[in-house]
Amino acid sequence: MKTPLALAISAAALAFTSTTLADDPKPGGTVNTIVQPEPPGLVLGMIQNAPTRTVAGNIYEGLLRYTTDLEPMPQLAESWEVSDDGRTYTFHLRDDVTWHDGEAFTAEDVVFSADVFHRELNPSARAVLQHVESIEATDDHTVVFTLTQPFGPFLLSFEAGTFTMVPEHLYAGTEFRDNEHNDHPIGTGPFKFADWERGTVIELVKNEEYYEDDLPYLDGVNWHVIPDGASRAVAFENGTIDVLPSGTVENFDIPRLAEMDNVCMTEKGHEYFSPFAMLWMNNREGPTADKRFRQAVMYAMDREFARDVLWNGLGKVPLSAFGSNARFQNDDLEPYDHNPERARELLDEMGYDGEEITILPLPYGETWTRWAEAVQQNLREVGINVETQATDVGGWNQRLGDWDYDLAFTYLYQYGDPALGISRTYLSDNIAKGSPWNNVEGYENERVDELFNEAATAFPEEEREKLYREVQEILHEDVPVGWLMELGFPTLYRCDVKNLVTSGVGVNDGFKDAWLDR
């Protein structure tokens, strides 16, 4: 029922993007935007948190870029081939790329970045590299990755934030973390690092030597640091700031800011991350250990209400464990719609005796608190005896890590492929006390383990799809966690900033194509 609507919305968004492409880009101008919070450093590959990615994704580059449909686009690699057995990936690099210090970018840089730098410093790259047998530069501009076995999401791992290309001539043989160039990052990207006034602004200037003709159009991008949310909103209102990347203002400010003249909003640009809000349900003990109880919770929640009222209508109500941006979504599944009657029936059937359960809201601000209130009310209305327990971030992490909860809110990134961002929540070998990010719910199902593991390395795609569809059916029935919402993380910007969000990571590498119509 809601799928056609969601489709219509994304179709409208697509149409909108393509019309803006029709204008002739003008060079010049500087864009002012926000980075929140201030990043600890800008050397992507050494630091992977969100603010670093947002700024440094315009300084550094990866071999590939991704469209908003997560299709790979050429970046440092102009073309690539995958062998028939899915084990050999050959990348042909551009031969006209130079680092910001003038040195040429070659295949040796790729081998160094992937095989040495990331193996040592980057946990998310390491997770991919465990499938890689060897990385070889066959000539100056060709790199061959040989995998131990086919790994479906491999081609999705070359985004700038995950597989950053770092200059071998500056880092090889040094202590990476103490390298003097960490204060002045050198990449291959469209913008060069100019200045960082701590606590105030990070200035990037145009890379005049950039290898793509005419790009970038902008003379520079200033990333302002404004610690207070209300002040950020005001800075945007009064015109100091041109672009508000998602997550930089509170949810409740968004409708007001979006209604202003000359302000545009897009939900595109987060497909690579696709934040997915979930309700952890403790599968180990209490009523939540019963599958029927968990299904009842799904039927009891009015998720559309939450989306419309709390998230200003942005985002999507998910069908099941796989979000709509994830590959291989099985959309034949029957949605868990808001059906209190069905929820009560399930509770009767299991003989729920009114045992009190607790719910932990995510301590990330107003919206999440209100959301917990709404869910608590939904659950009470079907007869579930539920109490909310407020915690701070530390308490939340600790209680989830210790499995000391019944229901708890969270959200996780999906990273475009089930093997990267989804299976980790359901695989039983990912159950480990102490972390709030693994299989916290304690779901164990041998068949699900088998299917996920097989699907990660199955080849070709059709084979993977078959396995993933089956796993979704099982998860849909078992409801190991509650699937709340695929969050819409909107980017707000002045409408005269054109062509800003063109990739699946949004402003993280978006200023490359952006231009100012002023």
Place this chain on the structure above:
Amino acid sequence: MSFFARFAQNRGALVGLIILLVIIAMAILAPLLFPESPWRMVQRPFLPPLSQDGFPLGTDTMGRNVASGLMHGAWVSLLIGLVSTSVALLIGVPLGAIAGYYGGLIDDVLMRFTEFFQTIPNFALAIVLVAIMQPSITSIVLAIAIVSWPPVARLVRAEFMSLRNREYVEAARLVGQSNTTIIIRQILPNTLSPIIVLASLMVATAILLESALSFLGLGDPNVMSWGYMIGAARTVIRQAWWLSFFPGVAILLTVLALNLVGEGLDDALNPKLSRER
């Protein structure tokens, strides 16, 4: 003159009493007039006051009935005010009585202990206590009681010091009454009037403290209180004034009424000290 007549002489106190009775009536009638949970999302969000039948004060950010929240909130606020004041009296009165009656080393030790609490800013201590104990009705009541007993102890101590050498106390001693009996049967009844006046003001302070805690998000998340309503409405104050206005007025009136009543009690219980008018 009867007690009530003396009380009623203070016009302000009478007004305060009427307001207080109305608020108590609200608290009692809440479950009858609004049997549904105040958390229930019943209408579309952000309905302005008087725009729809059954929603005289409009609806909040999530479509909950503001009037229902206000009525149920009265119960919570009064309950917290009364219980936490009682707990504070239970701590403060015995400590003050013992310190004032015995004097000397016992007095020194107890008063240094009291000062230890007095030197920490009330509100900061309350926040820390609630944060440590996890927000719930019990932890809030305890935190408020813990920060508000020192004035009680000091007041009771002062009263005891001035009364302990009176002749009737000496007489009781001569008769052979034990110290405990003297404290409880002889002196304490004579200190009741200032304690009652102080207590009425403490209820008001406790309501304010609870509202402030809830405003900061440290309220019991399962209870609809006035402070919570204002805290939740703060972020939308530019779109929906009524969400913070009505609970704000409710807090203002309750605290004002309690202060007026306290003043009236003071007049009625201490006729000699009452101001000329």
